[in-house]
Amino acid sequence: MTASTIAIVNARVVPVLGEPIEGGTVLIRDGVIEAVGAAGEVSIPDGVATVDATGKWVLPGFVESHGHVGIHEEANGPAGDDTNEMTTPNTAAVRAIDAVNIDDEGFRDALSGGVTSIVVKPGSGNPIGGQTVAIKSWGGRTIDEQVIKAAVSVKSALGENPKRVYGAKNVTPSTRLGVAMIIRQAFVEAQNYRAQRDEAERDGKAFARDLTKETLVRVLDGELYWDQHTHRHDDIATALRLADEFGYKLVVNHGTEAHKIADVLAERDIPVIFGPMFTSRSKVELRDRAIANLATLAAAGVRVAITTDHPVVPINFLVYQAALAVKDGLPHQTALEALTVNPAAFLGLDERIGALAPGRDGDVVVWSGDPLDVNSRAERVFIEGTEVYSWADGVGRVVERSERFA
Numbered sequence: 204m205t206a207s208t209i210a211i212v213n214a215r216v217v218p219v220l221g222e223p224i225e226g227g228t229v230l231i232r233d234g235v236i237e238a239v240g241a242a243g244e245v246s247i248p249d250g251v252a253t254v255d256a257t258g259k260w261v262l263p264g265f266v267e268s269h270g271h272v273g274i275h276e277e278a279n280g281p282a283g284d285d286t287n288e289m290t291t292p293n294t295a296a297v298r299a300i301d302a303v304n305i306d307d308e309g310f311r312d313a314l315s316g317g318v319t320s321i322v323v324k325p326g327s328g329n330p331i332g333g334q335t336v337a338i339k340s341w342g343g344r345t346i347d348e349q350v351i352k353a354a355v356s357v358k359s360a361l362g363e364n365p366k367r368v369y370g371a372k373n374v375t376p377s378t379r380l381g382v383a384m385i386i387r388q389a390f391v392e393a394q395n396y397r398a399q400r401d402e403a404e405r406d407g408k409a410f411a412r413d414l415t416k417e418t419l420v421r422v423l424d425g426e427l428y429w430d431q432h433t434h435r436h437d438d439i440a441t442a443l444r445l446a447d448e449f450g451y452k453l454v455v456n457h458g459t460e461a462h463k464i465a466d467v468l469a470e471r472d473i474p475v476i477f478g479p480m481f482t483s484r485s486k487v488e489l490r491d492r493a494i495a496n497l498a499t500l501a502a503a504g505v506r507v508a509i510t511t512d513h514p515v516v517p518i519n520f521l522v523y524q525a526a527l528a529v530k531d532g533l534p535h536q537t538a539l540e541a542l543t544v545n546p547a548a549f550l551g552l553d554e555r556i557g558a559l560a561p562g563r564d565g566d567v568v569v570w571s572g573d574p575l576d577v578n579s580r581a582e583r584v585f586i587e588g589t590e591v592y593s594w595a596d597g598v599g600r601v602v603e604r605s606e607r608f609a
Contacts, residue, residue, distance in 0.1 A: 208232045209588055210247045211567060214256035218559040219263060219543045229261055231565035234587035239559050254583065256569050262539070263559050264319025264340075264566035264584065267518055268546035269430070269456050269476050269510035272310060272321050273303035273346070277514055283307070286326035288333065289368050292376060292385045295357055296414035297333035299323045303346045309518055311601050313340040314592035316519030317574065317581040319566040320351060320556045322546075327360035327432040328368045330376060330385040334358075334418060335430060337552055339566070341591045341601070344608050355550050356428035356454070357418060359386060361438040363488050383441055390449045393419035428452045428550055430476075434459040434488035443471070454549050456510070459489055462496040465503035474506040474549045477541075479516040480524045494524075497541075498532030507537070508546035526575045538575055 209231050216227030218239055228245040230238040238245045247253070276283030285302035288294045303323055313321060319340050325332040335355045343349035361382055370377035376385050396416035403410035421427045429451045431442040439461055446453040455461060458475040461468060468475065477497045484490055501507050509528065511521050525538040533541075547557025555564045565588035572579040584592035591602050 208248065209252045209254065211254045211256050211261055211569065212242065214259050214261040214569070216559065217260060217262045217539065219539050220558040220560055227261070229559055229567055231567065231585070231588040234565050236559060236561055236563050236565050238561060254569065259582065260570040260572055260574065261559070262568055262570065262574060263543050263557060264568050264586070265317050265521055265542045266546040266557055267313065267318050267321045267511060267513065267521055268508050268550060269324055270321050270513040270518060271323065271326065272313065272513050272518060273305060273307045273323055274299055274325070275514055276304055276307045277309055287328035288325070289328040292329050292365065292369060293331040293389050293415060294329055294333050295331045295389070295418040297325060298336065298354070299325050299334060300336040300346060300350070300353060303336070303338070305343065305346050305349065309513055310340050312517055312519040314584050314601055315581060315599050316521055317568040317570065317584060318518055318521055319568070319584065319586050320552070322355055322550055324358045324430060327358070327364045330360060330365045330382045331389055332358035332360060334427070337550065339586050342586050342589065342604070342607070344604060351552060351555060354427060355552070356430040357422055358430045358432065360432040361441055362434055363486055364432070379438070379441070383445065386445055387448070389419055390423065392416060393423060396420060397423065422451045423449060425452060428454050430454050430456050432456050436460040436463040439464060443467070443473070458500070459492045459496070461505070462499040465500050465505055468500070469504035472506070474508070474545070475500055476508045476510050476546065476549065478510040478524060479512040480527065481516045481520060494527050495531040497528045501533055501537050506545055506549070507541050508549060509541045522574050523577060526577055529575055535575060
């Protein structure tokens, strides 16, 4: 369904920011939510296309805040893996957007799981991995038409991964000491670069640009978040130490042992993008992994989101991870927030996505029931008011770009 204005009516509307509305209406005009409310509170203009969602739940599209969809393609082997530029420890200048293949099957899977927005990140092989991009999970003729925000954060990794990658090459960094040194050294050089740039601008002199240092200056200036891959509690402590030294906006990614210092994270209001949860203890850092750790974090007052780390866990299983987190003690409302408003807020995307609210994008999913019930499924998915996925008669169907732009 493509229309300039549509109304989803008679639903249990769950705005996430606000109480559920029985028999509610969501009105979307020109791709943006215009109104959300009870039937008598929302005026539907004559002639507007309507979707009758009687007996259904309607929620904002879910946000995958840490995925590799499109840059680590499924079923394409090495040819489809552009996740890590592991030729030098500091690749802050690389941009995930330059490697996204929007025909990756992962995008279709995202829609079937109600995921309408994805923050695509470089991998965790480098101490400094590169720039992330926030995109819609479907709809553009090119990736550029799916962009929510072209540069969101810079991915960084502590701990086992960069140790393993560069230790195997017998080059720095081969220890946790070396990984932290690479990051620290890079930020000091960025501080010096910023001072020299500013002085050159004041004096009207030419200045040679450096894309790596420019990216890190944007982190120092608060334009970009610092997405810190870190599992062990001691590595999380190092992440806090580095953030204190350089004053950037830290977001912990994975946080397998974050529950061990949950009070510290809560006190400092450091958010955690937790997961993936459907994994084995495949390396030493995951020895203490447990789905219940997420509930412990939330109970301590830490703001949390949930990730599949796709393709580590298929992106359409994002909602199932949340369901099992509820089973292991996470409050139902907190689980919904961890799929929507929280990840959007953590990475500065909450003006557009993450809730059913006037002014936000018309990314809306009609569920057969409570999405945290594993028997429920996404039946209709709208991105900016255009229907891009539907489920009927036992078959899920994606509206392909070739159809939308014929």
